[in-house]
Amino acid sequence: MKTLIKEKRTEMNITQEELSKKLKVSRQTVISLEKGKYKPSLVLAHKLAQTFGCTIEELFIFEGDENIE
Amino acid sequence: MKTLIKEKRTEMNITQEELSKKLKVSRQTVISLEKGKYKPSLVLAHKLAQTFGCTIEELFIFEGDENIE
DNA sequence: CATCTAAGTAAAGTATACTTTACGTTAAGT
DNA sequence: ACTTAACGTAAAGTATACTTTACTTAGATG
Structure with missing residues (x-):
């Protein structure tokens, strides 16, 4: 499985920390x-x-x- | 979060066991x-x-x- | 050089997704 | 009454999603 999270985030011009706050998860989770x-x-x-x-x-x-992991 | 799994499965006329085999998970997981x-x-x-x-x-x-659980 | 920001790694802990096994229930068929 | 199919519950174990804390690195800026 691939993800476009990083691409979409940078297109949106927000940092990992800002994204983590929007999602209410830790910055580590975003990374x-x-x-x-x-x-x-x-x-x-x-x-x-x-x-x-x-x-x-x-x-x-x-x-x-x-795999369903 | 709600799911329409049961509805879709019965529309499709398959049992939980058949679905579990298609998905390669246990029947318990489907239940x-x-x-x-x-x-x-x-x-x-x-x-x-x-x-x-x-x-x-x-x-x-x-x-x-x-919640993100 | 010193400092700040954004991104990254690592490790230990908690919560939950999923498996496996075993047993219970209900409805339909013979 | 007995069997079978389909659905359900319960409990214990494993794998993984996510958190928290702490440390690192690279780039920009004063």
């Missing part, structure tokens, strides 16, 4: 998501998509059968 | 998701949406600021 260290929960994915004005499917690119 | 015991991971949500031929946003109804 880890952008770096692909783990996958967001469904609710967090939805908040991210809303923040960027797009759908979950536009923000995350799912590749052929992934 | 728990339908019953709202917990929220699916992003990848599982995507697989569910694909199975039902809809988007994640159509399958899950997000209500005003939820």
Whole structure:
């Protein structure tokens, strides 16, 4: 699974810290998501998509059968 | 957060067990998701949406600021 | 050089998603 | 009455999402 979080955030001209405050998560969470260290929960994915004005499917690119981790 | 998993599954006329096999998760996971015991991971949500031929946003109804649990 | 901001790493802890196994219930068929 | 299918509950264990704290690094600016 790939994500466009970093791209969307920089397009929006906000810092990781600002994004983390909008989402009400820690800055570490934003860093880890952008770096692909783990996958967001469904609710967090939805908040991210809303923040960027797009759908979950536009923000995350799912590749052929992934593990459900 | 609400989900239409059960509705979509019964529309499709498949059992929980059949759905669990399509998704490659346990039957308990399907039961728990339908019953709202917990929220699916992003990848599982995507697989569910694909199975039902809809988007994640159509399958899950997000209500005003939820906890990110 | 000193300092500030933004981005990054690392590690330990908590919460929750998911699995596995086993047992209970209800409705339909024979 | 007995069996089978489908749905459900419960509990214990594992994996991972997320938090918190603390430290690092690179770039810009006084």
